[in-house]
Amino acid sequence: MSEYSEQEKFKPVHTNKVDGSPYSGVIGWIDNRLPIFRIFKHEYLDFQVPKTLNYFWSFGGILMLCLIFLIITGLALGMHYKPSADEAFDSVEKIMRDVNFGWLIRYAHMNLASFFFIAVYLHIFRSLYYGSYKEPRQLMWLLGITIFFLMIATAFLGYTLPWGQMSYWGATVITNLFSAIPLIGEGIVTWLWGDYSVGDAALNRFYVLHWLIAFLIVGIVVFHVIALHIVGSNNPSGIEPKDTRDTVSFSPFTTSKDLVGMLIFILIFVAVMMFAPNYLGHPDNYIPANPMVTPAHIVPEWYFLPFYAILRAIPDKLMGVIAMVSSIAILGLLPWLDFSKVRSSVFRPIWKQCVFLFVLDFFLLMYVGAMPAEGIYLVLGRLGTIYWFAFFLVLAPLVSRYEKPLPMPQSINEYMDWKKKGKIKTFNFT
Amino acid sequence: MIKIFRTFLIVFFFLTQNSFSEVNKTDLIKVNWPFDGFFGKFDKASLQRGFQVYKEVCASCHSMRHLSYRNLGEKGGPEFSKEEVKAIASQFEVQDGPNQDGEMFTRTALPSDKFVKPYSNSNAARAANGGAYPPDMSVLVKARKGGANYVYSVLMGYADEIPSNITLEEGVYFNKYMTGNKIRMPKPINDGSVEYTDGTNASEEQISKDVVAFLTWAAEPHLEARKRTGFKSIIYLLILTILGFIIKKKIWSNIETKV
Ligand code: HEM
Numbered sequence: 131m132s133e134y135s136e137q138e139k140f141k142p143v144h145t146n147k148v149d150g151s152p153y154s155g156v157i158g159w160i161d162n163r164l165p166i167f168r169i170f171k172h173e174y175l176d177f178q179v180p181k182t183l184n185y186f187w188s189f190g191g192i193l194m195l196c197l198i199f200l201i202i203t204g205l206a207l208g209m210h211y212k213p214s215a216d217e218a219f220d221s222v223e224k225i226m227r228d229v230n231f232g233w234l235i236r237y238a239h240m241n242l243a244s245f246f247f248i249a250v251y252l253h254i255f256r257s258l259y260y261g262s263y264k265e266p267r268q269l270m271w272l273l274g275i276t277i278f279f280l281m282i283a284t285a286f287l288g289y290t291l292p293w294g295q296m297s298y299w300g301a302t303v304i305t306n307l308f309s310a311i312p313l314i315g316e317g318i319v320t321w322l323w324g325d326y327s328v329g330d331a332a333l334n335r336f337y338v339l340h341w342l343i344a345f346l347i348v349g350i351v352v353f354h355v356i357a358l359h360i361v362g363s364n365n366p367s368g369i370e371p372k373d374t375r376d377t378v379s380f381s382p383f384t385t386s387k388d389l390v391g392m393l394i395f396i397l398i399f400v401a402v403m404m405f406a407p408n409y410l411g412h413p414d415n416y417i418p419a420n421p422m423v424t425p426a427h428i429v430p431e432w433y434f435l436p437f438y439a440i441l442r443a444i445p446d447k448l449m450g451v452i453a454m455v456s457s458i459a460i461l462g463l464l465p466w467l468d469f470s471k472v473r474s475s476v477f478r479p480i481w482k483q484c485v486f487l488f489v490l491d492f493f494l495l496m497y498v499g500a501m502p503a504e505g506i507y508l509v510l511g512r513l514g515t516i517y518w519f520a521f522f523l524v525l526a527p528l529v530s531r532y533e534k535p536l537p538m539p540q541s542i543n544e545y546m547d548w549k550k551k552g553k554i555k556t557f558n559f560t
Numbered sequence: 561m562i563k564i565f566r567t568f569l570i571v572f573f574f575l576t577q578n579s580f581s582e583v584n585k586t587d588l589i590k591v592n593w594p595f596d597g598f599f600g601k602f603d604k605a606s607l608q609r610g611f612q613v614y615k616e617v618c619a620s621c622h623s624m625r626h627l628s629y630r631n632l633g634e635k636g637g638p639e640f641s642k643e644e645v646k647a648i649a650s651q652f653e654v655q656d657g658p659n660q661d662g663e664m665f666t667r668t669a670l671p672s673d674k675f676v677k678p679y680s681n682s683n684a685a686r687a688a689n690g691g692a693y694p695p696d697m698s699v700l701v702k703a704r705k706g707g708a709n710y711v712y713s714v715l716m717g718y719a720d721e722i723p724s725n726i727t728l729e730e731g732v733y734f735n736k737y738m739t740g741n742k743i744r745m746p747k748p749i750n751d752g753s754v755e756y757t758d759g760t761n762a763s764e765e766q767i768s769k770d771v772v773a774f775l776t777w778a779a780e781p782h783l784e785a786r787k788r789t790g791f792k793s794i795i796y797l798l799i800l801t802i803l804g805f806i807i808k809k810k811i812w813s814n815i816e817t818k819v
Contacts, residue, residue, distance in 0.1 A: 181815055223699065226782075233782045234789070302679045378815060386808040393801040399796060403792025405598065408702060416779075417695075418704035425737070 139494065142524060146326050173359050177383050178377040180365035180542050186256035187384075188391025189249050195392055196246040203239040213290065213337035215330040218293035236372065237407040237549065244410045245399050247433035250278060250304040251492075254461075259485055262364040263474030268465040273354045274463050280347045282434070282458075287340040289431060292413030293333060299428045302328045302338070302383045307441075310448040327421065366556065367545035368473030369538070376542035427502065435499030436492050440518065442503040443511040453515065460522045467522055470530035475534045476556045484525045588709040589716060591769065592602045595708075595776060600787050602777055607638035609756055610774025613751055613767055615648075616754050618697065621689060621745075623677040626698035627778055630671040636784040637777055645671045652676045690731040692744035701779040702773070711735040715768040718747040 131432070151168055153163035161167040187388070210229050212221040225232035236538075257263055263271035272351030305322050309315040370375045376382070402409065414425050430438050439528060440457045444450035475482040491514050498511040519528040539545045548554045568725040595814060614624070629649040632640045640648065649669040654676060657664035669676065679685040684695050695703075704710045717736035726741055728734060749767050754763050777783065781794045 145764075169807065220626070227626060227631075237786075303747055382811050384817065386804070387810045388807050390801065390804045393804050394796060397794065397797045400790065400793050404786055404793065407786075413703050413705050416699045 134376050144257065148483075161187070168415045175379065175381045177380040178371065178374065179380055180367075180371050180376060181378045182365045182542055182546060183363060183384065183387070184366055185387070185391050186252065186260075187365075188388045188395075189253040189256065190358075191388040192392055192395050193246065194247045194351065195335070195395075196249060197347065198243055200239065201348070203235050203242065204341070204344065207236045207239055208341070210544065213291070213334050215293060215333055215419070218291060218333060230391045237403050238278050241399065241403040241407060241410065242290060244404075244431070244433065247285070250281065250393070251433075255489065257364075258464075258488070259475045259482075260364055260366055261368050261468075261470075261475065263465045264468070264473050265465070266361045267357075267364060269347060269353060270357045271465060273350055273357060273463055274346055275458065277347055277350050277354065278461075279458065280343050282435070284340055284343040284347065285433070286432065287336045287343070289415075289479065290336050291331065291340065292415060293419045293544060295417045295419055295423070295425050296330060296415040296428070297414045298419035298421070300430055301332065301423055303428055304430075305332070306446070307451050310451050312448070329421075351541070362469055364473060365542065366474060366476060367539070367542055367552065369540075369542055369545060374379075374542055429500055433495070435497075436495035437499075437504075439495040439499035439511045440515045442499075443508070443515040457515075460519065464522060464526060467526040468530050469527070470533065472533070472538070474537040476554060477538050478529075478533060480533045481525075484521060485527060487517065488521050491521070588706045588713040588737065588772050589710055591712055591772075593708055593773070593776070595773065595783060597683060598787065598791060600789070601784055602636070602773060604639050605758060605760075606770050606773045607777055608640065608753075608772040609758070609760060609767075610772070610777075611638050611640075612756070613749075613754050613771040614774055618642075618771065619675075620678055621694040622684070622697045623679070623694075624675045624697045625677060626696075626779060627675045628671070629669065629673060629675070631781060633671070634781070637781060638774070649673060692731075694745065695774055697778065699779045701776045708772050710737065711775060712768055712772045714743070715749055715772070716765070 148162045151158045151165070152171065153161050153167055153495070159168055207225065208220060210225045210232065212218060222236065225236050227233075229235070257271065257274070286300070287305060290297040305319060305328065308318045310324060311318060320326060322332070323329070324335060365371075412429065412431075431437075437454050438458060441450045441454040444453050470478065470481070472478055477486055494510060495514040495518070498507050498514060501507040539548050545554070549556075594601060594606075614622075629652075632638050632648060633645040642789055649671050652669040653666045654669045654673050654675075655664055656667050659665055668696055671681060679688060682688055682693055693732055701707050706713070714735060714737050717738070719734055719736060722728065722734045723741075726734060728742065732742050732744055733746060734741055749771070751764050752762050753764075753767055760766060780786075
């Protein structure tokens with residue numbers, strides 16, 4: 131073969147791509163070399179979102195806001211906190227008393243954790259109700275559940291840090307759950323503790339992990355958001371946008387609306403933090419940890435109560451732990467258990483009732499989780515657990531098989547028109 | 561159908577609200593504290609009297625290890641003057657050292673010193689109180705459900721006639737508001753337990769109120785600043801929210817009317 135034909139096989143390369151910025155001047159110069167400005171323009175200024183998004187869609191941004199402020203306040207706390215069994219409680223008191231605005235920083239971090247969960251529960255409800263977990267958003271949903279698991283871990287670990295009575299006994303009860311694993315359980319618990327009981331060693335590693343997992347969440351949120359910008363936002367109609375009659379650009383429309391949602395959320399948050407900062411906590415956590423005195427009732431934070439109720443609904447420890455973990459993990463199967471082609475519950479009369487009952491069940495379990503596990507509470511807890519799992523394993527497939535969806539509009543634009551004419555009944559959360 | 565569910569949810573909320581608060585068997589005595597509510601502030605004179613009560617009565621058993629004498633002069637608290645704080649501190653002796661010879665020594669307390677503890681450790685405290693541990697009072701108000709009302713109720717909850725179904729062991733007293741109606745603290749406050757210099761009538765109620773106000777401040781020394789900042793931020797946020805809402809309406813106005 132001649133040299134010439136050998137040459138033909140090679141394709142031209144462009145390793146140097148300095149070009150193509152929509153901006154000029156210094157910004158253009160930077161953007162040609164590091165395309166952050168055009169990415170920002172593309173994803174946050176011109177990005178098209180359905181124009182029907184209601185305030186339930188603000189919670190994604192609100193969650194981001196919570197996460198950022200949790201990290202900022204966490205950093206500030208970390209500069210004064212001491213992760214040792216002897217000093218932890220006192221160092222927190224010192225923050226509350228002597229550090230400049232320490233009381234504000236700590237109350238903010240504490241209450242932000244609670245509000246993070248309020249927001250995430252509303253965010254998940256939104257996805258359930260409007261079918262956001264369905265094709266093509268399954269991966270967003272799975273990433274979301276991963277985030278939720280990590281949130282649970284961080285919140286639990288964070289709660290142990292002030293080393294009050296509930297910190298200590300909550301940590302003891304929850305880490306002891308691992309002992310339910312046959313054969314190696316006891317070994318795992320000792321390994322987790324780094325000792326033969328929850329103590330200094332455990333507290334130290336809990337502190338490290340509390341930080342680590344918080345940053346892991348940031349990482350997964352990045353994936354979650356990248357995926358969102360690929361698949362686009364769902365919307366109350368559940369219909370994909372077709373052209374610009376169905377959409378608005380992210381700025382200024384979504385931004386201005388999210389801003390209102392955020393401000394209302396912040397308002398409520400500030401009111402609670404400033405006037406009832408300990409309302410969502412447990413008074414026992416202001417008693418220093420004492421391994422010799424068990425509190426009368428060991429209860430987790432309010433946002434864990436539904437899952438705590440499921441744990442206690444099952445008489446066997448190992449099965450209880452499995453049920454508790456799978457009660458969350460099972461959310462991940464929903465995109466495949468619910469195979470209805472219609473996304474939004476607005477057009478699914480039966481599924482809509484199932485979702486409302488699920489919400490009710492969530493509150494029922496939350497209530498049961500705060501009560502002693504006996505008598506009527508045990509019965510209620512078991513009924514609630516049965517519905518929880520039946521919702522996914524029985525109702526989702528059956529309803530999607532037999533339900534007859536309501537007549538649907540062709541586009542988002544038409545949806546708005548129908549809604550205006552009163553042809554669609556749904557709650558107004560504009 | 562949705563309406564029924566919604567009503568159901570709301571009713572459920574009310575029911576649970578009630579049962580959550582029902583956990584307390586005996587209703588606490590509810591006092592109208594000046595530090596409650598949106599504009600809550602401490603009554604300085606009451607805090608000063610409360611400190612006197614703590615110092616003269618409770619301090620012989622209960623420590624307050626998170627407080628320093630200097631705190632008594634800080635803003636938002638009893639606000640004793642600098643001289644008064646120095647004088648208060650100088651009534652106490654603290655151990656210091658080691659000095660250059662390696663010896664520990666005692667000296668008069670300074671405003672920067674922590675409140676002197678009645679017992680050197682918790683075992684000594686237990687031994688002196690028939691096995692019961694008098695809890696540290698720095699955050700006691702926040703460590704009990706019901707807070708200030710609870711502590712006040714416990715102080716007022718002693719009774720002379722003991723219900724017949726309750727038998728009290730040696731060193732145990734009847735108290736309406738404790739779990740099991742038993743407490744191992746002898747009734748600390750009676751009419752005239754302390755002598756007020758500002759002419760306030762030292763009734764049992766008054767002394768209890770003063771000491772509870774003092775303990776509430778001790779547990780939450782920045783309460784006044786918190787409520788003040790809170791109120792300002794809420795006003796500010798309200799204005800911002802309304803502005804934001806108007807802007808949003810304006811931006812969205814031609815979108816919503818198009819269809
Ligand atoms: C740290 C926690 C989280 C953050 C910061 C976060 C952030 C966001 C943001 C910014 C959006 C886009 C705005 C929106 O649609 O609301 C979004 C969408 C979404 N999130 Fe999350 N999220 C979090 C947790 C979760 C969890 C726990 C789940 C589910 C179990 C979840 C499921 C979804 C789904 C399915 C979407 C797409 C919804 C749609 O396009 O309609 N997220 N998330």
